[in-house]
Amino acid sequence: MTRQRETVEVDPALFRAVYDSPAALPGAHRWTTGEHDVRRIEKLLNMPPGSIGAPLWVSGDTPDCPKCGRRVNWLDIVSSALSAVHDRNMIATVILGDRKYVNTEVPDAIAGVHCVDCRTRIEGLRSFKCHNWAYAFEALEAVRERMAGGPVPA
Numbered sequence: 001m002t003r004q005r006e007t008v009e010v011d012p013a014l015f016r017a018v019y020d021s022p023a024a025l026p027g028a029h030r031w032t033t034g035e036h037d038v039r040r041i042e043k044l045l046n047m048p049p050g051s052i053g054a055p056l057w058v059s060g061d062t063p064d065c066p067k068c069g070r071r072v073n074w075l076d077i078v079s080s081a082l083s084a085v086h087d088r089n090m091i092a093t094v095i096l097g098d099r100k101y102v103n104t105e106v107p108d109a110i111a112g113v114h115c116v117d118c119r120t121r122i123e124g125l126r127s128f129k130c131h132n133w134a135y136a137f138e139a140l141e142a143v144r145e146r147m148a149g150g151p152v153p154a
Contacts, residue, residue: 025059
């Protein structure tokens with residue numbers, strides 16, 4: 001029986017001990033989001049180019065979209081979350097912030113993810129994480145301001 005999903009903040013030392021290794025990710029396959037799609041995430045979130053500099057890991061049972069064959073990654077998760085679950089600031093804070101979050105449920109498939117290109121429902125993704133351990137608070141605020149339509153930093 002699967003427990004209801006709950007996300008809790010954890011101490012950075014515990015987060016590193018459990019999640020630092022890609023081997024900790026559930027599923028048959030583990031891969032990172034490619035550079036091109038990381039830049040697409042920044043554009044989707046209205047972040048300054050180059051804001052995301054850490055590996056964005058994904059794991060699951062099948063790495064590719066069953067319809068178009070595209071490698072599924074954080075771009076699909078972010079675009080799906082924006083349409084139904086989270087806002088841009090929340091996602092940016094998770095990717096760039098210094099607080100670390102984990103989901104406490106048994107690693108069932110991540111619900112509600114669709115391929116960003118062909119909109120096919122993606123099943124079998126098990127986990128996703130980012131190794132960006134800390135983003136300077138002031139820099140994160142500048143990114144948020146830019147995301148809200150503020151001036152581009154000089």
